[in-house]
Amino acid sequence: MEERLELPQGTLDLLILKALALGSMHGWAISERLQQISREALQVQQGSLYPALHRLERRGWISAKWATSENNRRAKYYKLTPRGQKQLETETTAWRKLAAAVGLVLDMTAGESNAH
């Protein structure tokens, strides 16, 4: 819990898109979901979450509508749009490539470096 990770720029957007890919959700649920899945490593602040949601909505990657929740409360539900779906796929690929590349560099040993 104390060991919180700082998310690099743009990563939060990707995570939100991923979370919404599993189904439409309201803001709190998204932050809970991200927290659970990351095993408490990622705790999304309101101050980051909501601006991000508005940003994504502005770009047309997610859409929002008000609905009544399972416990009879009005909440704003966000949903991935087809464009958001596509964006998620491109960004996921890009992220994977980047992570793998960064991983390779970080895993490098002295021997490997000389070999090149």
Add this chain to the structure above:
Amino acid sequence: MLTDLLYRLRALFRGQQMDSEVEEELRGHLEYEAEKLRRTGLPPDQAMRRARMVLGGPEQVKQQVRESRGTKFLEELLQDIRYAIRSFAKTPGTTAMILLSLAIGIGANTAVFSFTSALLLNPLPYPNPDRLTILWLRSPGIGILQDWPSPGQYHDIVTQNHVFDDSALVTGSSFILTDRAKAIRVGGMEATSNLLPMLGAKPMLGRLFLAEEDRPGTPQTVVLTYGLWQQEFAGDPHILGQAVTLNGHLHTVVGVLPASFRLDHEVVPTVGGIPKPDFFMPPADEARDATNYGSENFNILARLKPGVSVGQAQADIDVIAARIRKDKSRDPSFTISVVSLMNQVVGDIRTAMLILFGAVALVLLIACTNVANLLLSRATARQREFAVRAALGAGRARVVRQLLTETILLSLIGGVAGTGLSAVCILLARKMHPANIPRLNELGLDWRVLAFTFAISLATGVLFGLAPALRAARVNLTASLKSGGKGSLHGGLSLRHDRLRGTLVVAEIAISLPLLIAAALLVRSFAQLSDVPPGFNPQHVISMNMSAYGPTLNTPAKRIQFYQELTERTTHLPGVTAAGAVSALPLTPTVGWGKVHIEGYTPLPNEPEVQVDFRVATPSYFNVMQVPLLRGRTFAETDSPTMPPVMIIDQKMADHFWPHGDAIGKHVRRSDDDSWATIVGVVGIVKEYGLDAGTRMVMYAPHAQLSAGTMYFVARTQTDPNAFGNEITRLANSINPNVPVSDVATMSRRLQDSLARQRFAMLMLSGFAAFALILAAIGVYGVISFLVTQGTADIALRMALGARRMSILSWVFGQGAKLASIGLVAGVMGSLALTHIMSSLLFQVKATDPLTFGSMSFVLLFVALSACLLPATRAMRIDPVIALRAE
């Protein structure tokens, strides 16, 4: 991209709703969080508190969300604008003065720019307009500045020049078009076949002229302009191949020009003075004669080879002109001048335009000074407001931005008002319709003018808002808050502590004075000009052009008879006292001059050849115009074709050749006449070419001995001369229906029209000077009233200490007078440096006329002091008790 834009727009206009949605969303978030904590076993109120602690304040989140919407800039702008409007509304007086200043400054500039745009920037509607030139004969030594070349000279130029790739010979004259219901007078241009293609004309029906039609002996053809085709032939689509009768000769219509093709008198002033051609035809036989040097009645239009300048062309033509001068023993000052067609059209109006442009630039400068000044005062008065905002955390940039928004908003509103003002100016200018100002029909608010206005509005706003804004943003927090935004008790009363503001007013007055003086010089000059005696009495004279040609008037005897009969019958009209005719009426474009020989007079070796104006007149012409007979007699009925030829000369010619007053009985001979004529009378000098133009020697021959077909018929009336135009026309038609009557106007009207250009320049500049005066008054008022407001406490203190109201009054006026006099001194010096530019526009008034300088300085001083009146009374009414308590 589109969703993005839509989202931002929605955020901009539905921001409030979106804010409350975010609020609700955050509330929901909090409740979910609290519920989660409750489920871990916490009591509800503790759960809520914990949740709040974890989540933090919703306000900050809302702010972050707002920023993420991408509308922050726009929102702040709207906010600034709303704020600006509210703050303008709080100071309506200052705002109104700023807006008025801006409207005047921008409006005057827009109006003049639209003139310039129409006159100087719009290219002529011909292909390669900057390569087109017109050629004139010039002999300044004998007072001929613009004379028409002959076919012989055209031939010389065509064969010897190295600078033109095409040139056309043109002449315009009026024709009588018969075989319609009624004979009408039409203007025709006889031109070589290359003229129309050179001007880019394309026929809308049929064809233009063929090169072989330039040669003699080809069938006579004619190309109609759109106007004539519509008016006289009702746009007949089968016009091609039809014959029309012009001056009794049949011509076949081969083509019709489109409506877009224009060729006015402005562009090609022809010797016959036709305003614009109604048709074109191939050149007459005399024009095709390369040895014809005698008939100097033609225009030459020439197109420069690409890359050749007018100066280069002039150098080349100078060589040819020198050869002509030698071979034909012309006057030693003889040259042929190459004038670009644009200069031909715009002519001497360019100087006036530049002066007007200078004048409005000054007006704008004064307006901007005013705006800066008023904004500065406003900003100073608002110091407390800025201090409060700064204390509340507004950055300096934010305050500057707010102020810039205000000034740009002001200048844009001012720009809109200015555009309206200039539209009014343009409307007035068009209504005045100064006949001899070129291209006014092209005047209007086009995109170029509007772009210009927008640009100067914006520039004004930024430039003159920036200084006050930066200054206001640099407020001293504590001092401003403490003093409550009012000036401090010490020094608030003196301009010494506000040099900038004082300097601006001084500058304003210094700039206004040259404008006032320039306008006053033009007014005086115009008055002088109007007072010039024209040499005839223009009151109660009606005049009209008549062309007595055609099959029924084909001999001199018939023409003489026509004019005699018309004169007689007109004189019998009730209300007409005299009637007569002349071949070239003063103040009309008709001319006529030539070489004369004086019996017993041998010119000195280097003396210029003797050229005089030559007119044909009926006996009563001098009587109608009231041109005074000085010696001898006027023409009589006895001066008939069978009697010895006689002449009347004017005083100028008499003084030149017979300075001892013995002209009567002497003999003169026109160079194209072989018999000597006896001088029988000397008449007064007539201003033939306008009141501001010089005169030339004039010689009159009796119409009975030297008949002319086209004459101006004139009649003196006892009542309104306008009433007789139609009646005389009817008389002429009843005597011979084939004589068209045109250009009917009273002599007073012609005199007025001849001054139109000067009147126009005078009115324009006077208008701008009035603007400058208003602006200067606003400027002085603004500063002095600011001074009084800032000095309220000081004035009150002085009053409390026993100062009398009169001394307060004289103090306020003293401040105004001090500023004004420094400004006036600078202004007089500036005027001395500037007014000489306009010398060419002045008539019998020196550019340094002391009376004008003195009176205008006085007017400006008076206006400046009047502007102090209101603040001064306000200062007098200050109640020391109330004012000091407020401190």
